[in-house]
Amino acid sequence: MIASDLDGTLLRNDGTLSPRTLRALRTAEDAGTEIVIVTARPPRFVDRLAEAAGLVGTAVCSNGALVYDIAARTVVSSRVLPLTTARRVATALAAAVPEVGFALETGNQVLYEPAYRLRMSEDVGAELPVPTLADLWLTEAPVTKLLVWSDRLDADTLLAAARPGAGDEVQLTHSGGRGLLEISAPGVTKAGTLEMLCAARGIDATEVIAFGDMPNDLTVLTWAGTGYAMANAHPAVLAAVAAHTATNEEDGVADVIERLFAGQVRPAAAV
Template sequence: MDGTLLDPWERVSPRTARAVQRIVASGTPFVLVTGRPPRWMPRIVAELGLVGTGPDAAVPVGQDLQGAGRGGLAVCANGAIVYDAVGDVVLRSSDIDPLLLHDVAHELRAAIPGCSFAVERPARGARDRVDEQFLAEEAFRGVWSNADLRVVPTDELVGKPAAKMLVLHEQLTSGEMATAAAEVVSSRLQVTYSTSAGLLELSAPGVDKASGLASVAADLGVDRSDILAFGDMPNDIAMLDWAGHGVAVRNAHPEALEIADERTASNSDDGVAQVLERWW
């Protein structure tokens, strides 16, 4: 979504909104797939001009996927959460066990001195209290200022299941951190990143954007060969590889560009819309 569907100012362009609206009007499922948590989705869905959100807007269409017919489904937190923006409800969440959070945080702090941690905890919907969802250490807030987060002690941070763990370092790139983390974490957690600015995103084992999208596709009865996916960063690579046709925007990370079946224009030039307009 960021760096791909959204422009460099994190907005939906009018051209992109029109293209997505045509997809939904045709009856084709449209699913947002992002590293962001559900609380970011209502604004994006509204900018796309697709659906109202909240319980009053919910119209069941089967299998609890209320938003499927109106573009209201989102795979969030890099595949860990499936969210229905029409009913404002989290349908599924694949979380990291607290004991594993504790162990990995301890080991990463030793392997990457100077790093700090935050977690995104699962929510029932986008309108749950933010200070119960986004928790961080004091050192994390000192670098990554965000009005949403609440500072807590490390023991509290890792004391409950989390949809995603964030690891931050001021002086390393995300790629450098990922190399160090892979040696420590191994297969116990999924390690990826969506920015090069020293921030890792860790999910439960086997959880990534591909697995999240695959679960939604199975619910909707859509074969992977019929899926068109777009992305730009390493957290998109598994999805771009899994989908029937993976498209990377021109501003994408080199690894995403390499794995994609096609390259389109950058997110500042409506690259996603340019591809969608071939069929819708």
């Protein structure tokens, strides 16, 4: 299995999948290797990418909260964040880190309160404002992530500031978004969900090659038998992962796959 993050990893900076990378993925699939997308993105983003690039197969979305069948456009399994937990954690974080805004990701929509002023072009049509923070907790939709945004703190600083207030009730991480913290149900990680997926398929961790660039990818990169950090990766990822490849702009994932299927790449421990 090849497990790859999307933004900053498989995709170029303009959000596209290069022809070279697409050819490399097809080569791996033709050789019997399963390609699994492992991303912080929701299914709706994967749908748009699938339409543009013809991707099929399985995606682990929302940092592990959802397993998604790309071709069928169906959520196969989910691990949601209880709304009561999201509210308790948001209350604690608002006290610990003033002037932050909150939003709820449901997989289909982003519900946001007035202080959450982050707008993403790819979410146009999926964003739903609510009048007050209190109204955010009235949703009946299943919540995959609580999003916390600050216009004055970078993601690393925000994560460090939020961790004491969140306690062990949730899983905190970030994927590099400016001042954006992503919070899932406790124990929900990309690696945890990928491990369950592999177990169902009879695939051992040693048979998995993973690619990523941000802190939310670290669980996968360190769990997989071979993990590659992109050259453009977050400093913490570059420091923690021994094997590196070229940047996403230089088709680093394709570079490894091409050499792998030419018999030129050995496991990371031997590189």
